[in-house]
Amino acid sequence: GNSVTQMEGPVTLSEEAFLTINCTYTATGYPSLFWYVQYPGEGLQLLLKATKADDKGSNKGFEATYRKETTSFHLEKGSVQVSDSAVYFCALSVGSNYQLIWGAGTKLIIKP
Amino acid sequence: SAVISQKPSRDICQRGTSLTIQCQVDSQVTMMFWYRQQPGQSLTLIATANQGSEATYESGFVIDKFPISRPNLTFSTLTVSNMSPEDSSIYLCSVEGATGSDEQFFGPGTRLTVL
Numbered sequence: 368g369n370s371v372t373q374m375e376g377p378v379t380l381s382e383e384a385f386l387t388i389n390c391t392y393t394a395t396g397y398p399s400l401f402w403y404v405q406y407p408g409e410g411l412q413l414l415l416k417a418t419k420a421d422d423k424g425s426n427k428g429f430e431a432t433y434r435k436e437t438t439s440f441h442l443e444k445g446s447v448q449v450s451d452s453a454v455y456f457c458a459l460s461v462g463s464n465y466q467l468i469w470g471a472g473t474k475l476i477i478k479p
Numbered sequence: 480s481a482v483i484s485q486k487p488s489r490d491i492c493q494r495g496t497s498l499t500i501q502c503q504v505d506s507q508v509t510m511m512f513w514y515r516q517q518p519g520q521s522l523t524l525i526a527t528a529n530q531g532s533e534a535t536y537e538s539g540f541v542i543d544k545f546p547i548s549r550p551n552l553t554f555s556t557l558t559v560s561n562m563s564p565e566d567s568s569i570y571l572c573s574v575e576g577a578t579g580s581d582e583q584f585f586g587p588g589t590r591l592t593v594l
Binding site for chain 2: 399401403409410411412413416418456460465466467469470471472
């Protein structure tokens with residue numbers, strides 16, 4: 368079946384550190400891959416997406432590359448800020464019914 | 480992207496009562512989704528609601544407990560019936576993105592506490 372596995376949190380970093388949040392997936396077919404972010408007290412926002420192998424999604428300094436050979440979609444940012452503190456969810460979509468398969472979420476804490 | 484609003488934003492309810500959550504979208508959409516997010520957890524899909532047809536429920540969710548209405552292409556409601564403390568969660572509605580896109584856009588959520 369389809370599934371998404373994320374690294375467990377919380378991940379605690381100092382401001383300006385390099386960030387990687389790992390995400391691997393299992394899917395039949397050719398999924399689209401997403402990162403969503405949930406800031407404290409807010410709803411989910413789409414952060415970035417990639418729809419085919421080797422695509423790179425990017426937004427707000429975050430990047431993730433769709434790696435079919437390793438079935439991964441790791442989220443990276445070169446220099447994090449306190450305002451990046453949030454919960455990050457990796458998700459995939461397969462098929463035409465628009466349903467998303469979600470990872471467990473990774474809480475990111477950035478300390479000044 | 481669509482702008483989605485939900486009412487109420489939060490509520491505290493007594494066990495045994497019911498609460499209806501409204502989801503309003505600023506554009507017409509075919510598919511709307513209702514999710515539950517329990518404290519510190521990921522999202523769990525409750526049901527998919529298409530206008531003009533019965534909602535499709537995921538395993539573990541039943542219409543008697545979570546009746547859904549979808550009267551038109553911009554509005555849906557989810558009712559949480561006969562509530563217990565285990566129903567305390569954030570309830571989120573979402574809609575599909577632009578035609579041909581497989582992303583979803585989310586409302587701000589309704590935080591429900593059942594005493």
